[in-house]
Amino acid sequence: EAQVTQNPRYLITVTGKKLTVTCSQNMNHEYMSWYRQDPGLGLRQIYYSMNVEVTDKGDVPEGYKVSRKEKRNFPLILESPSPNQTSLYFCASQTGTTGELFFGEGSRLTVL
Amino acid sequence: GDSVTQMEGPVTLSEEAFLTINCTYTATGYPSLFWYVQYPGEGLQLLLKATKADDKGSNKGFEATYRKETTSFHLEKGSVQVSDSAVYFCALSDSGNQFYFGTGTSLTVIP
Numbered sequence: 001e002a003q004v005t006q007n008p009r010y011l012i013t014v015t016g017k018k019l020t021v022t023c024s025q026n027m028n029h030e031y032m033s034w035y036r037q038d039p040g041l042g043l044r045q046i047y048y049s050m051n052v053e054v055t056d057k058g059d060v061p062e063g064y065k066v067s068r069k070e071k072r073n074f075p076l077i078l079e080s081p082s083p084n085q086t087s088l089y090f091c092a093s094q095t096g097t098t099g100e101l102f103f104g105e106g107s108r109l110t111v112l
Numbered sequence: 113g114d115s116v117t118q119m120e121g122p123v124t125l126s127e128e129a130f131l132t133i134n135c136t137y138t139a140t141g142y143p144s145l146f147w148y149v150q151y152p153g154e155g156l157q158l159l160l161k162a163t164k165a166d167d168k169g170s171n172k173g174f175e176a177t178y179r180k181e182t183t184s185f186h187l188e189k190g191s192v193q194v195s196d197s198a199v200y201f202c203a204l205s206d207s208g209n210q211f212y213f214g215t216g217t218s219l220t221v222i223p
Binding site for chain 1: 214
C-alpha cells in the first residue's frame, strides 16, 4: 500500500530537548516536504526536498533542520524545541511536479 | 509573495444543500490550484486540481474552476452528504516546489 509514515504520532517533550520526527515514503517519490498546521493559520511549509541531498527552506524554517540522505526518508529535527513549536506536523511526498501531495497522518507535538 | 485566502468557517449545512467555499489567490506566475480535504484524525488528501486558466477540476461531485480574471478557485457541490463533513483547504503551487495553503474551512453536514 502506498503511504507516507510519520513517527511518533504524538509526543510531549520539554523545552530544549532535541527531538526527531521521522518520515518515510514507499512510493519512490523524489519530492518530500514538511508542514505545520496551526489553528487559524492553515498549513505552512517548513522545508522541502527535491531529491537526495537537495533541501530548501519553506515559509517557516526557523528552529528546524532536515536531511535527505535517502530517497525514502526525510526526518525533521528540532535541535532545541520551544513552546511555539507546539503544533501538528505533516510530512508529504510528491512525484514530479503533478501537484498531488501525499500526506502522512500527522505528528502532534507538544513542547512544555 | 504568493498566498491563498479562503472563506472563514465553520460552515454548517443540511444534507442535500448546495455548498460553496470561496477561495482567492495571489501569485506572481501561473500557479496550479488545488483543493485538499482533511477528514478527522487524518492527513490531507487531494480532492481536485486545475493547472491552467479556465480548467475545471472535479471529483466526487465537487467542482472548481480556475478563474484567472478574478483570481479565484471556488469549491462547489450541488448536494452535500453527511460524509462530506471535513476541513477543506485551498492551495496553490507556482513551481511545484513550494505550496501555499489557505487557513481551511470546516464543513459540518447535518442529517
